Amino acid sequence: MEEPKKRNLPILPWMRRPVDIQQFEDCPLGLVPCLDQRLQAALEKMTISSLFPVQVAVWLETIGPGSFERDLCINSPTGSGKTLAYALPIVQQLSTRKISCLRALVVLPTRDLALQVKKVFDAIAPAVGLHVGLAVGQSSIEEEISTLIKKPKLGVGMSFDPEGFQTELQSSVDILVATPGRLMDHIKTTKGFSLRHLCYLVVDETDRFLREEYQSWLPTVLRLSCPDQQEVSSHTSSYYFSTIGQLRTLRRCGVERGFKGKMSPRLVKLVLSATLTQDPSKLSQLALHHPLFLTTGPKRYKIPERLESCTLICESKMKPLYLVALLQGLRGEKCIVFTSSMKRTRRLTTLLKFFGELPFKISQFWGQQRQSTRSKTLDSFRKGEIDVLISSDAIARGMDVEGVRNVINYDMAPYVKTYIHRAGRTARAGQSGRCFTILRKGEMKRFKEMLQKAGEGSCTAHTLPADSVDQLRPVYESGHLKRLKEGDLETSKKKGMRAGGIKRKKDDVDVEGAAAAGD
Numbered sequence: 001m002e003e004p005k006k007r008n009l010p011i012l013p014w015m016r017r018p019v020d021i022q023q024f025e026d027c028p029l030g031l032v033p034c035l036d037q038r039l040q041a042a043l044e045k046m047t048i049s050s051l052f053p054v055q056v057a058v059w060l061e062t063i064g065p066g067s068f069e070r071d072l073c074i075n076s077p078t079g080s081g082k083t084l085a086y087a088l089p090i091v092q093q094l095s096t097r098k099i100s101c102l103r104a105l106v107v108l109p110t111r112d113l114a115l116q117v118k119k120v121f122d123a124i125a126p127a128v129g130l131h132v133g134l135a136v137g138q139s140s141i142e143e144e145i146s147t148l149i150k151k152p153k154l155g156v157g158m159s160f161d162p163e164g165f166q167t168e169l170q171s172s173v174d175i176l177v178a179t180p181g182r183l184m185d186h187i188k189t190t191k192g193f194s195l196r197h198l199c200y201l202v203v204d205e206t207d208r209f210l211r212e213e214y215q216s217w218l219p220t221v222l223r224l225s226c227p228d229q230q231e232v233s234s235h236t237s238s239y240y241f242s243t244i245g246q247l248r249t250l251r252r253c254g255v256e257r258g259f260k261g262k263m264s265p266r267l268v269k270l271v272l273s274a275t276l277t278q279d280p281s282k283l284s285q286l287a288l289h290h291p292l293f294l295t296t297g298p299k300r301y302k303i304p305e306r307l308e309s310c311t312l313i314c315e316s317k318m319k320p321l322y323l324v325a326l327l328q329g330l331r332g333e334k335c336i337v338f339t340s341s342m343k344r345t346r347r348l349t350t351l352l353k354f355f356g357e358l359p360f361k362i363s364q365f366w367g368q369q370r371q372s373t374r375s376k377t378l379d380s381f382r383k384g385e386i387d388v389l390i391s392s393d394a395i396a397r398g399m400d401v402e403g404v405r406n407v408i409n410y411d412m413a414p415y416v417k418t419y420i421h422r423a424g425r426t427a428r429a430g431q432s433g434r435c436f437t438i439l440r441k442g443e444m445k446r447f448k449e450m451l452q453k454a455g456e457g458s459c460t461a462h463t464l465p466a467d468s469v470d471q472l473r474p475v476y477e478s479g480h481l482k483r484l485k486e487g488d489l490e491t492s493k494k495k496g497m498r499a500g501g502i503k504r505k506k507d508d509v510d511v512e513g514a515a516a517a518g519d
């Protein structure tokens, strides 16, 4: 797949002189200025003894002298601890709140990521009496509403009628972690769900969001979280915020926002990614207020310090054999193998199963599996019951699984951003890791160019033990491919019959693909 042609975009003035996160060092918890003792204890319970550089940098711009005065755009490598970088200051800041209402909204592109981020908030927020909610699809909306909205206490014989109680309904949660679709469902239909008290908006994996199909939630949230602007229609809001909104300065004040007679502090936004877009038109959708750019080093992208990039060259048809030989050599170390689509993920998993007894346990993960299946698979992978996870790009962004030692690109990443996010599933939190890419000879040049863009100057050519591939060859050539082809044929015949001869929908490239293409 060809990388889309680069447009020469002007660099926004505020992006030209960023804060370099590299100038910060790990900071022991005892030395973090103003850190609430209860939060320190909660962090220690998580076995965290010091803050990482990006967490220190963000802390200083929020709780420290920066005092949340500016919106923050944070570009920091995969696994560098961005989640806690925003969760900790928000929780500390809300710890003094008097009334429970929805004050912080964290939006993530996938359910799996939302679940993961909620766990981080759950580990610290209860320590200061805050409640965290979750709004994601593929779960019962009624159950979700019952966790998000407090029902009023009723007298004997009275029944609950949400219409009648609309103005009195209160949020049960102070912080909400959500995916855009379910968030919009609540905005449109849940009685008592209100964004008018919102103080903090976090857009994690920002560049995934600033794509067309995700755009509608953002203007809606911006409009509804600004109480005096609720009448601005969504049609006019993007113009409004890109012009008047940026010139207007709502003064921050230390009072609870949204209550009668008090000034409303503006909504503070934190946007983050390991591959933050620099495209002015995309960033303008966020209506950033006096933004401050925090980035790591002088280059646009940075991959983790202790990540080693390796290549393995072979002919296309030999890829399965090289993969099996490579996995055998890794001796059960936790690995994620990335393919280019859901279909290829299923196919490769089936193919590996034809090899019979292999010295590692495999499973598969792709975007359109049921949520319960995906969560179960991730859980088993985390627990070490699975050694090798074959996956589409559904897992490429943000997913944090401890102990992943290797990432293998069975299919080369189509874009530099995809490479960075896939590779970033290993070498997290200062650990070491390797990212292997299986390539055809002709792909080498393009791969090296991509590595350079990713800020990685070198890669190691990995060699397999001389006979490891040859040993697999006879059994593979005699039967596996043939059986897989027959299996494929059978499945498509059945599907064809079920669909009444209607052509099947094109098997898609899973979520990451198109997202990584732009800017």
Ligand SMILES: Nc1ncnc2c1ncn2[C@@H]1O[C@H](COP(=O)(O)OP(=O)(O)OP(=O)(O)O)[C@@H](O)[C@H]1O
Pocket (backbone or CB within 6 Å): 047, 048, 049, 050, 051, 052, 055, 076, 077, 078, 079, 080, 081, 082, 083, 084, 273, 274, 397, 398, 399, 400, 402, 424, 428, 429
């Ligand atoms: N201060 C810390 N000390 C030790 N471990 C930490 C600390 N902060 C975060 N971690 C751990 O580092 C890992 C990576 O953190 P996190 O998922 O927030 O990274 P990220 O920067 O968001 O990565 P990505 O860009 O891939 O989403 C997690 O396992 C987290 O528990």
